[in-house]
Amino acid sequence: MNAIVEIFRNMPEIMIRAIVVGTLVSLCASLLGVTLVLKRYSMIGDGLSHVGFGALAIATVLHVGNASMAVSLPIVMGAAFILMWLTEKRRMQGDAAIAVLSTGAIAIGTLLFRLSDNQYQDICNSLFGTASMALLTDADMWITVAVSLVVVVLFVLFYTRIFSVTFDQSFAKATGVHVNAYSMMLAALTAVTVVIGMKMVGAIMVSGLIIFPALSAMRVVKRFRSVMITSALLSLVCFYTGFFLSLLIEAQPGPAIITIHVLTFLACCLIGLLKTKLRARKNRSIVVEPPCRNGIGSDTEKYN
Numbered sequence: 304m305n306a307i308v309e310i311f312r313n314m315p316e317i318m319i320r321a322i323v324v325g326t327l328v329s330l331c332a333s334l335l336g337v338t339l340v341l342k343r344y345s346m347i348g349d350g351l352s353h354v355g356f357g358a359l360a361i362a363t364v365l366h367v368g369n370a371s372m373a374v375s376l377p378i379v380m381g382a383a384f385i386l387m388w389l390t391e392k393r394r395m396q397g398d399a400a401i402a403v404l405s406t407g408a409i410a411i412g413t414l415l416f417r418l419s420d421n422q423y424q425d426i427c428n429s430l431f432g433t434a435s436m437a438l439l440t441d442a443d444m445w446i447t448v449a450v451s452l453v454v455v456v457l458f459v460l461f462y463t464r465i466f467s468v469t470f471d472q473s474f475a476k477a478t479g480v481h482v483n484a485y486s487m488m489l490a491a492l493t494a495v496t497v498v499i500g501m502k503m504v505g506a507i508m509v510s511g512l513i514i515f516p517a518l519s520a521m522r523v524v525k526r527f528r529s530v531m532i533t534s535a536l537l538s539l540v541c542f543y544t545g546f547f548l549s550l551l552i553e554a555q556p557g558p559a560i561i562t563i564h565v566l567t568f569l570a571c572c573l574i575g576l577l578k579t580k581l582r583a584r585k586n587r588s589i590v591v592e593p594p595c596r597n598g599i600g601s602d603t604e605k606y607n
Contacts, residue, residue: 504557
């Protein structure tokens with residue numbers, strides 16, 4: 304324990320902020336990702352990340368880059384509510400609504416960035432997270448801590464209701480659960496996670512933090528709670544591995560972290576395939592005794 308404390312004491316303050324923010328964002332993203340994937344809302348995270356790019360462009364044009372979270376949060380949350388409302392009310396197909404918001408936000412954001420003094424660097428930083436983790440301020444860290452705690456606390460408090468809404472909305476409505484309210488809460492939490500995650504990996508790749516851990520966990524475990532725990536663990540491992548790898552090879556943290564997520568997903572797919580084949584082989588190895596002459600079957604089973 305003393306060795307760990309000593310390591311953190313000798314770390315630069317910038318690195319400590321990056322580790323704190325990355326840990327909290329990875330945890331929140333992994334928890335929300337499981338529910339979004341199971342509800343088939345995976346593309347909402349991707350759509351909101353593009354809206355976040357447009358919000359960052361607005362903050363840059365208004366010369367409030369240091370307060371970009373304050374500008375991005377209401378815009379991305381508003382987009383999340385619109386997406387969820389359009390999907391729930393069936394005013395527009397979910398994928399079509401996401402496409403409209405995504406392409407519109409990217410187009411508007413690119414035009415707005417042209418009005419800034421350093422347009423290409425701003426676009427690169429916003430899209431791919433280039434050097435963004437090195438620019439994290441104390442205010443960014445404390446905002447991330449506060450927002451992440453809210454996300455985790457709400458998720459834990461309403462775990463059973465989120466579980467019922469995720470798997471069977473009709474049953475949830477029958478038991479008195481306000482499905483629309485919890486769907487909106489899920490959209491708001493996703494929007495918040497996207498905004499704080501953009502500082503770490505950039506707008507274009509933040510959806511990977513939400514989707515990959517859930518998909519990887521579902522390949523190796525099946526129970527909902529096990530998927531949640533496995534997803535959180537995989538997300539943290541991938542973040543730490545990608546972050547320190549980026550320092551070692553002097554690369555951007557965002558692409559390195561997402562690349563580790565991709566490799567982890569492929570490894571989990573392979574593990575899941577091997578488990579399926581082993582289970583099938585085990586089932587084929589079971590030979591049930593034929594019925595006795597009096598028509599009564601044997602209760603014993605033979606295993607090869």
